[in-house]
Amino acid sequence: MSRVYNFSAGPSAFPESVLQQAQQEMLEWRDSGMSVMEMSHRGKHFSIIAEELESDLRALLAVPENYKVLFLQGGASAQFSLIPQNILNGKSKACYLKTGAWSEKAIKDAGAYCDVVVSASSESTKFTTIPDAASWAIDSEAAYLHYTSNETIHGVEFQSCPDSKGLPLVSDMSSNILSRKIDVSQYGLIYAGTQKNMGPAGVTVVIVRDDLVGHAPKTVPSVFNYAEQAKNQSMLNTPATYSWYLTGLVLKWLKGQGGVEGIEQRNIAKAAKLYQSIDQSALYANPVEIASRSRMNVPFILSDESLDKPFLAAAEANGLLELKGHRSVGGMRASIYNAMPEAGVQALIDFMAEFERTH
Amino acid sequence: MSRVYNFSAGPSAFPESVLQQAQQEMLEWRDSGMSVMEMSHRGKHFSIIAEELESDLRALLAVPENYKVLFLQGGASAQFSLIPQNILNGKSKACYLKTGAWSEKAIKDAGAYCDVVVSASSESTKFTTIPDAASWAIDSEAAYLHYTSNETIHGVEFQSCPDSKGLPLVSDMSSNILSRKIDVSQYGLIYAGTQKNMGPAGVTVVIVRDDLVGHAPKTVPSVFNYAEQAKNQSMLNTPATYSWYLTGLVLKWLKGQGGVEGIEQRNIAKAAKLYQSIDQSALYANPVEIASRSRMNVPFILSDESLDKPFLAAAEANGLLELKGHRSVGGMRASIYNAMPEAGVQALIDFMAEFERTH
Numbered sequence: 001m002s003r004v005y006n007f008s009a010g011p012s013a014f015p016e017s018v019l020q021q022a023q024q025e026m027l028e029w030r031d032s033g034m035s036v037m038e039m040s041h042r043g044k045h046f047s048i049i050a051e052e053l054e055s056d057l058r059a060l061l062a063v064p065e066n067y068k069v070l071f072l073q074g075g076a077s078a079q080f081s082l083i084p085q086n087i088l089n090g091k092s093k094a095c096y097l098k099t100g101a102w103s104e105k106a107i108k109d110a111g112a113y114c115d116v117v118v119s120a121s122s123e124s125t126k127f128t129t130i131p132d133a134a135s136w137a138i139d140s141e142a143a144y145l146h147y148t149s150n151e152t153i154h155g156v157e158f159q160s161c162p163d164s165k166g167l168p169l170v171s172d173m174s175s176n177i178l179s180r181k182i183d184v185s186q187y188g189l190i191y192a193g194t195q196k197n198m199g200p201a202g203v204t205v206v207i208v209r210d211d212l213v214g215h216a217p218k219t220v221p222s223v224f225n226y227a228e229q230a231k232n233q234s235m236l237n238t239p240a241t242y243s244w245y246l247t248g249l250v251l252k253w254l255k256g257q258g259g260v261e262g263i264e265q266r267n268i269a270k271a272a273k274l275y276q277s278i279d280q281s282a283l284y285a286n287p288v289e290i291a292s293r294s295r296m297n298v299p300f301i302l303s304d305e306s307l308d309k310p311f312l313a314a315a316e317a318n319g320l321l322e323l324k325g326h327r328s329v330g331g332m333r334a335s336i337y338n339a340m341p342e343a344g345v346q347a348l349i350d351f352m353a354e355f356e357r358t359h
Numbered sequence: 360m361s362r363v364y365n366f367s368a369g370p371s372a373f374p375e376s377v378l379q380q381a382q383q384e385m386l387e388w389r390d391s392g393m394s395v396m397e398m399s400h401r402g403k404h405f406s407i408i409a410e411e412l413e414s415d416l417r418a419l420l421a422v423p424e425n426y427k428v429l430f431l432q433g434g435a436s437a438q439f440s441l442i443p444q445n446i447l448n449g450k451s452k453a454c455y456l457k458t459g460a461w462s463e464k465a466i467k468d469a470g471a472y473c474d475v476v477v478s479a480s481s482e483s484t485k486f487t488t489i490p491d492a493a494s495w496a497i498d499s500e501a502a503y504l505h506y507t508s509n510e511t512i513h514g515v516e517f518q519s520c521p522d523s524k525g526l527p528l529v530s531d532m533s534s535n536i537l538s539r540k541i542d543v544s545q546y547g548l549i550y551a552g553t554q555k556n557m558g559p560a561g562v563t564v565v566i567v568r569d570d571l572v573g574h575a576p577k578t579v580p581s582v583f584n585y586a587e588q589a590k591n592q593s594m595l596n597t598p599a600t601y602s603w604y605l606t607g608l609v610l611k612w613l614k615g616q617g618g619v620e621g622i623e624q625r626n627i628a629k630a631a632k633l634y635q636s637i638d639q640s641a642l643y644a645n646p647v648e649i650a651s652r653s654r655m656n657v658p659f660i661l662s663d664e665s666l667d668k669p670f671l672a673a674a675e676a677n678g679l680l681e682l683k684g685h686r687s688v689g690g691m692r693a694s695i696y697n698a699m700p701e702a703g704v705q706a707l708i709d710f711m712a713e714f715e716r717t718h
Contacts, residue, residue, distance in 0.1 A: 004392035006393050008402070034362065034363060037370060038370060043681065074582055075582060078432070078596075080580070113578065202601070218471045222468060237437075242559045243601070
């Protein structure tokens with residue numbers, strides 16, 4: 001088989017040019033005499049890679065100077081526990097918006113450290129909507145308001161930055177970071193696993209405002225203490241060096257795509273095209289209310305469930321992989337992150353039309 | 360520059376054949392149509408990689424069936440905090456042997472969760488010895504005895520498994536795992552970062568006996584809870600997939616080297632040769648008592664400190680890199696892990712002799 005269009009929800013497709021560069025540099029990076037994965041993290045070569053990683057991410061997201069940018073391990077799921085531990089700062093409550101499977105997990109894990117106030121939930125619509133902001137019950141005593149900007153499994157996405165009524169706003173952006181413009185200054189903390197829009201699995205980005213840093217109790221492991229890691233440029237211990245390097249390559253690719261603004265236009269076009277073809281068909285349907293549809297993850301069902309297996313088999317035969325929906329919601333899901341080319345989305349649309357015609 | 364001999368203490372040299380295979384498979388793994396880093400961790404292709412990773416490690420170390428093998432994130436440093444949290448099991452004390460910089464860090468971090476009993480320390484010899492076992496003060500009320508099997512910075516190594524007087528024995532084997540035969544059944548828990556003898560930075564191996572699993576309080580983040588991860592084959596959340604794959608390649612390479620037994624013979628020969636050349640020289644000296652010398656990290660000083668810089672510059676010009684000792688002890692350090700070929704050690708020895716002759 002040659003390379004396919006890979007619609008995996010994450011880990012997910014890479015830009016092919018990034019893979020080619022990594023391939024070329026595998027045995028020796030520039031004139032260093034060694035592979036990036038063999039370099040001391042404190043050496044002169046890796047220092048260049050580390051500095052460019054941070055400065056490129058800061059540039060792409062226009063991160064203000066009063067924010068730390070950390071590159072940690074453990075995934076966004078580790079942050080479900082580490083955020084309350086690091087930033088509750090003596091408070092006993094935190095507010096959470098419940099909009100799908102990932103915010104549910106964040107809520108469950110935070111409960112070990114504080115009282116969780118569920119300010120709003122779209123569970124009654126089976127997570128196919130974003131609750132109306134007018135109905136949110138935000139507790140002014142809470143340490144922060146947490147939300148999941150894009151729900152990978154349910155395919156719902158916040159289209160703008162929520163109003164946290166003065167609380168520090170915390171967002172899990174694992175699945176849509178760098179896919180659309182955001183104003184970092186409206187957030188207290190942004191976090192994201194890299195494995196969807198930024199790089200390989202194994203790096204967790206935490207962007208956190210200075211005033212939220214430095215309040216962790218000593219029971220927080222030092223490598224997960226934001227203040228400790230900030231003081232050490234995320235190198236309190238050996239970081240995941242090769243994964244940092246790969247993430248850096250993806251960021252440089254993104255700069256070449258016109259940055260976040262450039263890619264956002266392409267993401268809008270890709271998603272619009274795919275939703276339109278679903279809405280116009282008699283076989284396929286997307287359950288999410290139009291205003292809350294995700295640009296990154298497009299779930300859809302076939303009106304005849306018995307066609308699921310033939311659909312997946314035929315898609316695979318056509319080089320369109322990983323289209324099976326998450327087991328908790330069934331059906332199909334096409335994840336179309338930054339690295340998915342428009343040609344891949346068009347190939348999927350063409351295939352779906354052909355499958356509908358013949359079934 | 361072409362590829363050099365890289366004596367970095369970690370991340371460190373890879374077998375070149377492993378890099379070549381990774382290079383070849385970068386754009387497509389077997390006939391999967393995608394790079395390993397693009398694969399869903401729950402898909403059929405990555406499942407093969409994950410299963411072989413665990414079974415190869417179990418085979419290489421002859422891990423008994425009543426032990427879990429976990430592949431986590433955060434590095435061995437994260438485990439400094441996570442081990443007491445996971446296995447104290449209501450006890451208030453843990454015993455630690457203090458034999459160098461890394462056991463000192465483990466002691467410091469454990470102090471946030473329990474009373475640390477320092478059962479023995481070689482601080483008075485500047486960590487150039489292993490304290491005599493007859494002098495160890497092991498508290499039978501403690502939850503476990505922790506030791507660092509090889510101290511990367513000070514270059515001291517336990518030559519056999521310590522007697523823990525019935526306590527579960529816990530060992531940080533980050534820098535000598537898979538370099539010498541061990542009997543896993545003598546341990547309660549073994550942990551190691553991968554970046555020295557096993558793979559790239561970003562994976563932490565935890566091998567833990569069943570009876571020590573399942574006693575973590577709910578404040579332990581679920582992705583660092585041994586029981587939760589064991590139930591989920593270390594995939595409670597997205598693992599560092601590409602780093603797992605690279606680690607798996609190194610393990611297969613090691614099997615081709617005759618496994619741990621085969622590589623141990625080569626490690627003995629490499630270290631003996633290097634120590635002998637140091638001991639026979641008038642310019643170089645190693646401060647560690649002979650019986651406790653590390654086979655992995657060979658620190659040495661030059662009798663004339665003003666020659667340090669010229670030594671490092673000349674070494675680099677000869678393709679011998681990363682020989683500078685850790686700043687806390689000064690001098691030089693040659694890390695000669697599994698992947699360092701005998702030819703690399705011989706090249707270092709020849710260079711050192713030539714440098715001594717001309718200086």
